[in-house]
Amino acid sequence: MPGGPDRRSWTARRARPGWRPRIATLRTPFIWALRSISGRASSSPLHAKPRGWGDWNGTMAKLYFYYSTMNAGKSTALLQASYNYGERGMRTLVYTSRLDDRANGLVASRIGISAEARHFVPGGDLFAEIGDDHAASPVACVFIDEAQFLTPDHVRQLARVVDQLNIPVLCYGLRTDFLGRLFEGSAQLLAWADTLGEIKTVCHCGRKATMVVRVDPDGTVERAGAQVEIGGNDRYVSLCRRHFMGAMDTGSV
């Protein structure tokens, strides 16, 4: 019936390629958060074996940077992805910053899971270290937590791990600090990563939170101070940009 109304049944129309239900709520921040946790975010390899996972399937490895604000579940995502490799009998290396001594030599998630981790330190050579390890026993994937604290040299070393050793490297970190400035490691990763992904969480207003403020013990928003102040996750509040700017103007969240 060319030109006429589509008289096929709803079931038949639903079966057409590319059909998707139009449900507005699929776009709500709550669903974003759930999809981040469940690993079903579009094209995100957060919890599955990443595409480009190196020698193991004959493809080219990639450097990934998954960024977010505070308390969005970065460590949880990292630990789940690393676990997926281990479950398939593949070895991973997990690194975190020595700056972060909340859990010594561990990547720990707020929901109670953790894994042993090595430390990356300023002046260290991650390419040499990972290369030696890989020569002794093949490494399927490298995970970096607290990637905002990488130095630009570290990021270049990790790029060589990807390009020369063909090992995928997945970095997880904060994009910006409590004043809305890029961290050094995050700036280098944003520039150099093959694939960028955002791990989403929500502001108190329901919008996506992309910024973070730091509050002092009496609850006042800090508008100056050291960029790095480890510990006390409860001192950081993730906000949308509108509420971040409001907090900076008024000094309260």
Ligand SMILES: [Zn+2]
């Ligand atoms: Zn907001």
